[in-house]
Amino acid sequence: MTIRLQDTMSGETRPLEPLEAGHVRIYSCGPTVYGPVHIGNFRSFLYADVLVRYLRYRGLRVTWVMNITDVDDKIIRGAAAAGVGIGELADRWRERFLADAAALRMTRPDILPRATEHIDDMVRLIETLLANGHAYRTDDGSIFFRIASWPAYGRLAHLDPEQMRVGERVEADEYAKDDVRDFALWKGPKNGEPSWDTAIGTGRPGWHIECSAMSMKHLGESFDIHTGGVDLIFPHHEDEIAQSEAATGKPFVRTWLHCAHLQMSGAKMAKSTGNIARVGEVLEMGVDARALRYALIAVHYRGQLNYTSDSLAAAAAAVDRLDALVAALAAYREDRPDDPTLPEALAAARTAFDAAMDDDLNVSAALAAVFDLVRELNRRIDGRALSTADASTAIAWFRTTDTVLGVLPDEDDDLEPELRALLDDRIAARAARDFAASDRLRDELAARGIAVEDTRDGQRWRRLVEAGRG
Numbered sequence: 001m002t003i004r005l006q007d008t009m010s011g012e013t014r015p016l017e018p019l020e021a022g023h024v025r026i027y028s029c030g031p032t033v034y035g036p037v038h039i040g041n042f043r044s045f046l047y048a049d050v051l052v053r054y055l056r057y058r059g060l061r062v063t064w065v066m067n068i069t070d071v072d073d074k075i076i077r078g079a080a081a082a083g084v085g086i087g088e089l090a091d092r093w094r095e096r097f098l099a100d101a102a103a104l105r106m107t108r109p110d111i112l113p114r115a116t117e118h119i120d121d122m123v124r125l126i127e128t129l130l131a132n133g134h135a136y137r138t139d140d141g142s143i144f145f146r147i148a149s150w151p152a153y154g155r156l157a158h159l160d161p162e163q164m165r166v167g168e169r170v171e172a173d174e175y176a177k178d179d180v181r182d183f184a185l186w187k188g189p190k191n192g193e194p195s196w197d198t199a200i201g202t203g204r205p206g207w208h209i210e211c212s213a214m215s216m217k218h219l220g221e222s223f224d225i226h227t228g229g230v231d232l233i234f235p236h237h238e239d240e241i242a243q244s245e246a247a248t249g250k251p252f253v254r255t256w257l258h259c260a261h262l263q264m265s266g267a268k269m270a271k272s273t274g275n276i277a278r279v280g281e282v283l284e285m286g287v288d289a290r291a292l293r294y295a296l297i298a299v300h301y302r303g304q305l306n307y308t309s310d311s312l313a314a315a316a317a318a319v320d321r322l323d324a325l326v327a328a329l330a331a332y333r334e335d336r337p338d339d340p341t342l343p344e345a346l347a348a349a350r351t352a353f354d355a356a357m358d359d360d361l362n363v364s365a366a367l368a369a370v371f372d373l374v375r376e377l378n379r380r381i382d383g384r385a386l387s388t389a390d391a392s393t394a395i396a397w398f399r400t401t402d403t404v405l406g407v408l409p410d411e412d413d414d415l416e417p418e419l420r421a422l423l424d425d426r427i428a429a430r431a432a433r434d435f436a437a438s439d440r441l442r443d444e445l446a447a448r449g450i451a452v453e454d455t456r457d458g459q460r461w462r463r464l465v466e467a468g469r470g
């Protein structure tokens with residue numbers, strides 16, 4: 001089996017062949033830390049997370065780098081408005097980003113480089129581009145990349161360079177550029193803006209150069225996979241390619257992966273636009289973090305994902321079905337011979353899951369394989385066809401699969417002692433045939449987020465997966 005990925009530049013779905021056998025090097029454009037990160041950005045981060053998790057699950061070594069943009073126009077404006085330095089503002093929102101990422105169970109990238117800690121690397125790259133004629137200075141101390149010097153420009157976005165209009169964040173007339181298409185590598189000093197004194201002059205880096213400098217520093221001049229949202233294809237990634245390859249003369253990235261925008265719709269969501277799009281607010285509304293994660297990863301990354309209260313509810317229901325099965329398997333006790341057909345059923349589900357993920361991370365097809373198995377196992381539990389050992393084997397299948405999906409409860413999810421006491425009280429009430437007390441305890445547990453079921457294997461509990469209140 002081979003893992004195949006669809007490269008945005010060529011449009012082809014090709015086998016993943018890492019430059020270094022067995023080791024995949026991945027760079028993801030990370031957040032600009034000037035405020036809370038929108039869940040649409042988290043769709044982009046979480047598909048990269050699923051990619052990293054899947055490659056590791058398949059036994060590959062992965063080095064994953066995600067940059068933190070801690071100097072840019074939005075941060076400078078935000079810091080000025082808040083009356084703090086850019087470092088303080090960036091620190092605050094970087095911490096919040098990491099907390100949101102942890103809540104959504106995003107694997108922590110191996111390296112999270114910050115732009116302001118890599119100014120020297122950017123300066124060296126710009127010096128090379130000045131020396132080889134791909135960059136030029138303007139009177140205000142800025143330095144631009146000369147697009148006319150790079151005929152391959154537009155290859156990723158499939159644009160004709162002659163037809164291209166200015167797409168840069170900087171206004172065309174703000175700096176005296178030779179050509180409106182040229183983009184800033186370095187911005188000359190301005191009053192009230194942070195600046196660095198460097199070998200190429202005083203000023204601050206442009207946004208695009210940071211990703212070239214940091215990716216090549218940590219992953220080498222050529223690396224395997226670069227991810228981002230489709231909105232970054234042009235001009236950001238196009239500029240990264242031009243400045244990197246013009247400086248090194250080597251191919252920059254082997255495979256470009258881009259995820260589609262998150263569509264937000266639905267009456268409930270629209271009512272509270274503004275607040276509801278941030279991870280913290282979504283969780284404060286009572287949405288389970290695992291349900292939000294599931295909603296953001298369950299659709300193929302290039303496919304349209306509609307984020308609505310309905311899609312969240314469907315995600316919560318799916319996570320709850322997985323929880324319920326794992327809880328049922330954990331409680332299952334049957335003294336009988338092992339089910340001879342179980343190994344085959346588990347192996348078939350494994351093959352179907354891997355085949356779907358190998359096919360350009362087709363998560364929705366992989367989840368279909370998971371839920372086929374859920375149905376199959378529920379049938380076998382109801383028919384008491386499994387042995388106690390079979391149930392453990394089946395749990396192990398889901399735990400292994402969850403190293404990719406990241407949605408099951410933690411394995412050491414211990415109940416809080418007071419909830420455990422309520423469960424024990426309920427067992428005692430049922431033993432005494434005090435069903436009024438047993439029902440009251442069930443309601444109290446439900447109000448505290450615990451679902452209780454009575455089964456042949458005894459009382460079983462799981463945490464409720466909520467899709468939000470109201």
Ligand SMILES: [Zn+2]
Nearest residue numbers: 029030211236
């Ligand atoms: Zn970037």
